[in-house]
Amino acid sequence: MRTINVFTNGTEVSKKTKAILVEKFEKNGFTVGEKCSPDSELLVCIGGDGAFLQAVHTYHFPSIPIIGVNTGHLGFFQEISPDDPGQLDAFIRDYKAGRYTLQQLSTVQAVVTTPDGEKHVHRGLNEIVIRGNHSYSVHLDISIGNSPIEKFSGDGILVATSAGSTAYNYSLGGSIVDPRIRLLQVTPIAPMNTTAYRSFTSSILLPSELSLGIVPELGKGAEILLMNDGIEHAYEETCEIKIEFSDTIINLLRFESYDFWDKVKTKFL
Ligand code: NAP
Ligand code: MN
Numbered sequence: 001m002r003t004i005n006v007f008t009n010g011t012e013v014s015k016k017t018k019a020i021l022v023e024k025f026e027k028n029g030f031t032v033g034e035k036c037s038p039d040s041e042l043l044v045c046i047g048g049d050g051a052f053l054q055a056v057h058t059y060h061f062p063s064i065p066i067i068g069v070n071t072g073h074l075g076f077f078q079e080i081s082p083d084d085p086g087q088l089d090a091f092i093r094d095y096k097a098g099r100y101t102l103q104q105l106s107t108v109q110a111v112v113t114t115p116d117g118e119k120h121v122h123r124g125l126n127e128i129v130i131r132g133n134h135s136y137s138v139h140l141d142i143s144i145g146n147s148p149i150e151k152f153s154g155d156g157i158l159v160a161t162s163a164g165s166t167a168y169n170y171s172l173g174g175s176i177v178d179p180r181i182r183l184l185q186v187t188p189i190a191p192m193n194t195t196a197y198r199s200f201t202s203s204i205l206l207p208s209e210l211s212l213g214i215v216p217e218l219g220k221g222a223e224i225l226l227m228n229d230g231i232e233h234a235y236e237e238t239c240e241i242k243i244e245f246s247d248t249i250i251n252l253l254r255f256e257s258y259d260f261w262d263k264v265k266t267k268f269l
Pocket of ligand 2: 049
């Protein structure tokens with residue numbers, strides 16, 4: 001039995017698209033499961049990029065192929081547009097025939113060590129953001145590898161994956177990175193650069209083997225908010241944060257016509 005799992009963001013148009021897709025899958029001999037079981041061979045995610053990220057987090061970064069059907073807004077991760085009904089049939093036909101490739105997306109993880117010595121791990125497909133939990137500026141001791149590099153002062157620090165480079169990172173003036181490149185992009189959020197405070201004002205690119213260390217300075221603004229793909233976690237006590245490249249891979253199903261730079265052009269220009 002070939003089982004497919006379908007996740008939606010719950011909007012009316014997504015539910016309608018799901019019903020159409022389920023019918024087509026069943027006609028083609030597939031079973032559509034409600035829960036992402038270990039024997040599912042494909043995860044179909046209906047919605048926008050936000051729904052795609054939600055599916056990835058809900059299913060704990062699954063290793064099975066994922067395909068996005070765009071009923072949302074931008075749909076950068078999404079491969080299929082249901083506005084054209086022919087695309088859904090073509091999808092099932094090409095999928096059955098094995099006419100697709102898997103785009104491997106690397107991820108980023110933050111390991112937060114709290115004063116009790118406990119470690120909390122947060123994963124992101126787009127990015128990890130560290131900022132203050134209030135409107136004060138934050139002061140962060142930043143190290144790369146084992147070398148202390150700077151005391152960052154400003155709103156915060158964003159660490160983007162290559163796949164996440166086109167999201168929040170791009171709005172902050174960061175660079176668009178081809179997802180075939182294994183790196184982390186560290187982008188400052190409103191860095192202060194005065195005689196009082198000195199911070200890098202551009203993004204820094206790190207190779208996958210180097211990690212970023214962050215120790216928030218005590219005092220006003222020491223309360224830190226960590227966000228992984230927009231999911232918030234507040235840390236009220238001083239902690240130590242390590243942000244590193246993760247070996248967890250998300251496999252995105254792409255068809256012959258997919259080209260990263262073509263997607264960038266059609267979505268951004
Ligand atoms: P959201 O606030 O609705 O997302 C903002 C926009 O980012 C949406 O248009 C979304 O596409 C798009 N997006 C998400 N991932 C992308 C990617 N890898 N490449 C290009 N665009 C992408 O929140 P959300 O939908 O839950 O997504 C969470 C993400 O929003 C976070 O990971 C962060 O990157 C991003 N964000 C951006 C800003 C900013 O640019 N100022 C601020 C906060 C968060 P859809 O319309 O298809 O959902
Ligand atoms: Mn969204």
